[in-house]
Amino acid sequence: MNRLYFLFLLLAAWLGATESAWAQNAPPPLVPPRLLTQETIGYPEGAQGEAVVVVELTIDTGGAVAQAIIVSGEKPFTTAVLARAPTWRFVSARRGDVDVRARVRMRIEFHPPPPPVPSAPHASAPPTRRTAVVIEREEEVSVRGRQEPGKITFTGGEVRQMPGAFGDAFRMMEALPGVTPIVSGLPFFYVRGAPPGNTGYYLDGIRIPLLYHFALGPGVVHPGLIDRVDFFSGAPPAQYGRFSGGILAGYTRPPATELHGEWNVRLVDSGGMVEAPFAGGRGSVLVGGRYGYPGLLASLISPEVTVSYWDYQARASYALTNRDTLTVFAFGSSDYLGSIKEDYQTKKKTEEQLFKTGFHRLDLRYDHRLGESGKLRLALTLGADESGADIQGDSKVGNGRLRSVGLRTEIEDRLGPNLRVRAGADVVWDYSDLLDPDGNRLSPEESPYSILYAPRNDVTLGAYADAAWRISRRVELTAGLRADVFTSRRIDQPVIHILDRQHPIGAPATATVAVDPRISARVLLMPKLTYLATFGITHQPPSTLIPIAGLGFTERRDHLQTAFQASQGLELALPLDFTATANVFLHEYRNLSDATASCGEIPIGDWDNPCLTRRVRGRAYGFEFLLRRALTKKLTGWLSYTLSRSTREGLLVGTSTHAQIEVPQTVPAEFDRTHVFQVIGAYDLGHHWRAGLRFMLYSGRPRPRFDDDGNPSTLPTDTRFPPYYRVDLRLEKAWKIGRTGRIAFVFEGLNVTLNKEVINIECKSKSFGGPRSCEEQKIGPVAIPGIGVEGSF
Template identity: 90%
Template sequence: MKRLYFLFLFLVAWLGGTGPAWAQNAPPPLVPPRLLTEETIAYPQGAQGDAIVVVELTVDTGGAVTQAIIVSGEPPFTSAVLGRAPAWRFVPARRGDVDVRARVRMRIEFHPPPPAQNAPNAPTPNRPPARIEREEEVSVRGRLQEPGKITFTGGEVRQMPGAFGDAFRMMEALPGVTPIVSGLPFFYVRGAPPGNTGYYVDGIRIPLLYHFALGPGVIHPGLIDHVDFFSGAPPAQYGRFSGGILAGYTRPPATDLHGEWNVRLVDSGGMVEAPFAGGRGSVLVAGRYGYPGLLASLISPEVTVSYWDYQARASYALTNRDTLTIFAFGSSDYLGSIKEDYQTKEKREEQLFKTGFHRLDLRYDHRLGTSGKLRLALTLGADESGADIQGDSKVGNGRLRTVGLRTEIEDQLGPNVRVRAGADVVWDYSDLLDPDGNRLSPEESPYSILYAPRHDVTLGAYADVAWRPSRRVELTTGLRADVFTSRRIDQPVIHILDREHPIGAPATATVAVDPRIAARVLLMPKLTYLAAFGITHQPPSTLIPIAGLGLTERRDHLQTAFQASQGLELALPLDFTATANVFLHEYRNLSDATASCGEIPLGDWDNPCLTRRVRGRAFGLELLLRRPLTRRLTGWLSYTLSRSTREALLVGTGTNAQVEVPQRIPAEFDRTHVFQLIGAYDLGRNWRAGLRFMWYSGRPRPRFDDNGYASNLPSDTRFPPYYRIDLRLEKTWRIGRTARIAFVFEGLNVTLNKEAINIKCKLDAPDRPRTCEEEKVGPVAIPSIGVEGSF
């Protein structure tokens, strides 16, 4: 790994060795691009009403449009804009005496033609052309496009079948992402368990992005501007996770009144935003309430399921450079069961599982010069998860309270240099409570051995420099340092069942240093070489992210990941982009109970395998062919060929013998092939249809001994492959200039396929061979029929 790292540094230094020196003075002001001629767009045939489309154009140094992305708007108006925009010509943007590439947003207003005259031979009126206005400019010269980053907008994801309009559900369709079970929002990213993936909203860390089981995202989709996904070696600003990073960013405050709403079979939601103080301030409220229990009760009347979320944001511009914002959001999920007391025959509802979190973020933003920005923020958080008391063993409810301070700064030091830096400190208090809110002791709940009450304080700082040593090379070098401290509270000597349970030192402090480096090298006009390398660290984690719960034991032994990737990016005709990456990730001290426990029951509190660490490795090839999903005809192809392994001390359990054997085995959720194909088409007359086909190979089957007991050694065979088909059909009606209403049908797994997830074997008689059969889940299918609108 070290040889690969230094070879990579040498290659980049050699390619960029002839570049210009860094600029020492402040950059001259940017002159935005300007249209050469008065451009018009004809009103689309079959369209109705007024419409506004905002399109973001990338204008190169020759004044040509190289990319057009819809920011807002509806078909067929968006198709009309995208069909015309590539022909526009601009006076290129300039910084000083140098032509630079830039992004510019154009606002296009459509108005319907006047009604035809009643005279039989009256000529058909001409459709009035659209009015085009420049909305804003954003320079991209000198802004590095990080290798390995995949960005998609909220409007783009709304067109993807099976995503239900949620930007975060796009993660399932990305290369390098392997689902645990189809439809469930828990994924392995390049071999790292779901609990090792970091989720952020506006730089705020949150425990989960989706509601329980098959629910939608915890943030209203109308609030999301875009989402960035890193499958490995993310920028230095993202730390404390050894897997992937999914970061969502909210839309900037609006200057006009607008809103969205939807009513579906399983939930309803809405969002409204209004400016005040002459546009200097803005207030937004949004939320959603889910009632999937109404449908679930038809199948299982004793089950109750519900979820809700909320978002509220207020911002005010103190000056032209200073803005204050307060942002509050949270979510809750509940799963219960109706039980009947066998003596009194009274029915009561028992909480099987409940989880939720809340965040309050107060931030101050200051613009530095013409291209820099500074942010100071204070974040308060509260997370909870748990269940009712079950039998004689108190499970308890995990609770986490968080206070965090962070600062971020970014500035352009010259036409070829950009600097980002930041620091933060986070205090976490966690414990385990009974339903009455009292802290559980180890004697009351053995689970508190794994989730002991503690104070955690984490301090971190990072910096990276993105620079262009030559016209062909863009390079980002970064460094992150974190100090992880943890102190357990009230540590008695724990003796249960006449056995002592050591849980490590009561206080720990560990330092982690994470270097990152990434590069883009232009090999030919449309072919770019991509490379990235990084080291990341993370405290012990649960297999899947659970709000309020984190493992206590051995917090001085951090999970470590060495992440490396190389690839090529090719710009194709018709705005298609093809990307191919090869990757190698090495994991040390990994928290993955599927490898360290195998078939041992995970609910056994006295099981040492839950805190045992393993080594892991993942390598493979990722392919992505994409066209913006907002185009009239669009396509998306994602394919991952990978291998994920674990090197663990395996415990054989077939005859209750405790035999530890070090061996490299396939990861339990290793899937060799993951393939997805997405297509969408604007049918005209405001109809749009989309289809997604998903196929992946089965994971390894468990191995069985002669007595029919499962071991944690995988066999040479795998479960059958699985596929599913998702559909989306939308019909939109325009109302006035900006309002719309739409009927949407969307279905996940419309073929109602079942997925094999386990295998059971039994001996019918001592003299007969054992019989085995596959256990299948599902069909995991979600029908969504609803009405939505905006104004």
């Protein structure tokens, strides 16, 4: 692999040196920003005559107006333009299918209202409309920034049109290449062979433990707050660290300059969000949230089950100057699963908490704009996570609790027309422990789970820097380096008793340094065809198989998970705004936390089992293809296909003449799926009707191996479960209300065909010399109805 990338760097340098030989070829064409609707501005009171204003707008990659500067015009017309311009929404500029930041000049023509028409006596005169038409004219469109190789970006507006996503930007992850679901509909994914717990989730640079409400619910952040989402399936930029899998990073919309909001009411939940400016637009306040009541539907099937969830978001920002802004951002979520039990003698019903999880974040940030293209952020983040259950049987499960404080700084600027630099540093303190339902710390004698989750203090420090250098018109190279220091100290050293003697478990304190280099390149081979390559090394402390808020292993953190991630591919700009991307990838994993490989069957209810902390080695390689057209188009299309293989190194147990032996063997990973295919289509039918359909198909995972007694092995067989497919549907009818208002009826369903998925097989031992019997176990149908009404103003 190192030789391959050495040759790749030589190729990039050679291509830069031969730039003059390719001067006649042009880069992929730039598609300028475009207004989503024909906007108008009221004719200013007290003004007279015709007027023309030219304004220069900076449009970010999400289609929002980041800055407005008057080029020509006179007051009060210029004042009216500056007041309205920040509310306009655009289809962002694109280079091929890459959203880019751009500047565009718009021309606004003001015409005085016509004189009133004489009317009959006592008749009321009709109101006159005082408006100016915004003429969309692309003058001096200039691009700022290019998308990193390996990144897939989509906006909140796009996701609202994806069938089965329910308007949630984070649910887009399921439709991306390289992503393999554990079970259809559940929010846990393997990304290029890495377990779900190895994928990092961020919102505005704030780490969050999960994306969705666990009861097949929506995302934990209101979709109206999301501006865009970036996804890296491997080798992300140096600013993202401490995860050995993929990265999903969401970004919130900039503060609004006029009152707006949105709401929705569905069968399973209701939510809303409203934002209002103050102090003449210098400040903004936003509140939002959602409450879910899926238990009402669940009670029709299982009356003893209670399910609920909720989330909230609140943000206040104020511009101290034209360059300095203070922001307070708070958000969080909670999920609850319970069971109602009835005493047979007294007939009294009581509710027992089976599982509860939630998190809260408070982010205080200061943003400073550096010149025309730079920015600086300083932030303090407070966090509180908790997950757990009440008493099960004779053993206290407990509640995992995590409290954190983090400081971070980020800076980005351009040192020249062809050089962009980014740098940052952070320090995070985490305190975690395990409590009983009354809030008391559990000891190893009270709960064996405290051996895995003993109280501890973790401090992690990190710093990073990278530079994107445009060597020539055809070659852009991004090189970065990240360094992290992981420290951990147990507060109460857990022990076990053997022959009346105490034996401590693991080391009381650890400290480990990790250095992660990252490099990527874009090389324009010919017009509309670009070569992409990425390589990176990532490290991560021990992790659970799936992300659980407030719960992390106490296992020694000096044995970090390590991933070597590499990919190469081509990007082709096609007619009709389609873009095709094809990649081949290879990921190597060392010290990987994957309980499915180390435990055979996941020991449900046996979380203190030592197999959960064993490490394995793994590898994932394959081919990814994505054919994409923006989902906001009148007619859109999306095709995603992944052909991959994910393996683990296991031990095959055999018998020799004198002893039992263990032979290393490479086998398919538990959730390896050879083929994952999706096709999406949506069409604007006119008269505010829009319909969309998604078809998903993936091959079955390997069947587990069983011995003659029906016991599972850690080594799967070469046979697989049957493939699974599902169909998602979305139908929307909208009505406009006033200038910016909208109301819509939406029917959306996930797995409308109600298919069931085979997830396991149960084998019974031979009896009386007869054959062993095996039976496939199915789940589902996992289906989510999304019937409801939504609106905005």
